[in-house]
Amino acid sequence: MSTESQHSMQRLYSAADWNALHEQALRQAQALRREAWADFWRGTDSVCSAGLATAQRSARRLAHSLGRHAQLRGGPVQAK
Numbered sequence: 585m586s587t588e589s590q591h592s593m594q595r596l597y598s599a600a601d602w603n604a605l606h607e608q609a610l611r612q613a614q615a616l617r618r619e620a621w622a623d624f625w626r627g628t629d630s631v632c633s634a635g636l637a638t639a640q641r642s643a644r645r646l647a648h649s650l651g652r653h654a655q656l657r658g659g660p661v662q663a664k
Contacts, residue, residue, distance in 0.1 A: 597605070
């Protein structure tokens, strides 16, 4: 926007109007910021949950594999 058009727009609004628009813009920015953070944490929770589920599945598979290995060897596996 050119300087001339900014000045002509300022003439269309009073100081009170500009202040009201500014306050409205701040409220909208805060609302958008809250939404963005909520989306970020939802995504983070989703990624962490998926990673946790994968880790739990891997741990179960490892425990099962160690159990089978112990049976084949004829004794329990000692945890350190």
